[in-house]
Amino acid sequence: xxxxxxxxxxxxxxxxxxxxxxxxxxxxxxxxxxxxxxxxxxxxxxxxxxxxxxxxxxxxxxxxxxxxxxxxxxxxxxxxxxxxxxxxxxxxxxxxxxxxxxxxxxxxxxxxxxxxxxxxxxxxxxxxxxxxxxxxxxxxxxxxxxxxxxxxxxxxxxxxxxxxxxxxxxxxxxxxxxxxx
Numbered sequence: 255x256x257x258x259x260x261x262x263x264x265x266x267x268x269x270x271x272x273x274x275x276x277x278x279x280x281x282x283x284x285x286x287x288x289x290x291x292x293x294x295x296x297x298x299x300x301x302x303x304x305x306x307x308x309x310x311x312x313x314x315x316x317x318x319x320x321x322x323x324x325x326x327x328x329x330x331x332x333x334x335x336x337x338x339x340x341x342x343x344x345x346x347x348x349x350x351x352x353x354x355x356x357x358x359x360x361x362x363x364x365x366x367x368x369x370x371x372x373x374x375x376x377x378x379x380x381x382x383x384x385x386x387x388x389x390x391x392x393x394x395x396x397x398x399x400x401x402x403x404x405x406x407x408x409x410x411x412x413x414x415x416x417x418x419x420x421x422x423x424x425x426x427x428x429x430x431x432x433x434x435x
Contacts (some may be wrong), residue, residue, distance in 0.1 A: 261413040262371040263364070270379055270405065273412050278357035281434055286338040289434065293331050294406055294413040301435070302327040304416065304424035313346045326431055327419070334434070348432040351390065355433055357425075358384040365402070376415075387433055395428040396420060397435070 278365050280289040293299075303323045320328055329337075341349045357380050366378035385397040404416035 258326075258365070260371060261396060262280050263367075263399060266367065266374055266377070267362065270364065270377055270412070271359075274359045274381065274403075277414075278359055282355055282423045284352060285307070286342065286434070290331070290335055290338060292412075292414055293334065294415040297331050297334070297414060298416045299327055299329040299334060300417070301328075301419040301421065311370055326421070326426070333390065343345045343432045344412050346377075346432065348430040353433060354388045357435075358386075359401075372395075379403045379405060380412070383435065386435060387428070393429075397428075398423075402433075 258353075277292055277424050280292070298320070298352070298419040299421065300320050302319070302353075327422075344350060361380070363380045364377060365380050366376075368376045379402070381403070383397070383399055383401055383402045387395040387397070399419055399421040401420070402418045403414055405412040406415045417435070428433050
């Protein structure tokens with residue numbers, strides 16, 4: 255085998271996939287405090303707003319930029335913690351009763367590994383997501399998109415240091431974005 259396609263590469267990919275699937279399970283089981291423990295103290299959690307733009311301008315103008323203008327999310331660990339606290343009060347207008355949510359993660363790819371697959375301390379991971387939300391009796395939302403996660407080694411596991419979420423829609427049909435991705 256050549257380059258990155260070594261046994262250690264595939265072992266690392268499996269480890270990263272298992273971490274992402276475990277993270278999804280924590281969110282689906284409403285274990286929000288445990289989910290927060292997976293986030294680095296300096297996490298950047300960003301979801302730009304998508305725009306319809308002319309052909310040839312997609313790379314430059316389709317997504318809003320972090321720190322410029324508005325976005326669906328541009329948060330840190332403190333604000334994510336406050337969101338969790340608000341959801342768990344039991345009086346959150348958009349999460350009472352709590353949503354039933356399923357996170358699906360697929361197409362996991364290791365985009366960058368440093369310093370090497372054998373000694374990886376930082377990994378940039380590309381994936382796709384589908385999040386299904388059901389509230390009360392008839393309210394359902396489906397969110398589909400792409401994710402770029404930067405993971406940082408933390409003992410025998412990982413911390414999420416950066417998450418960029420790209421929704422494949424520019425008009426949000428959901429009444430709110432109260433769930434975590």
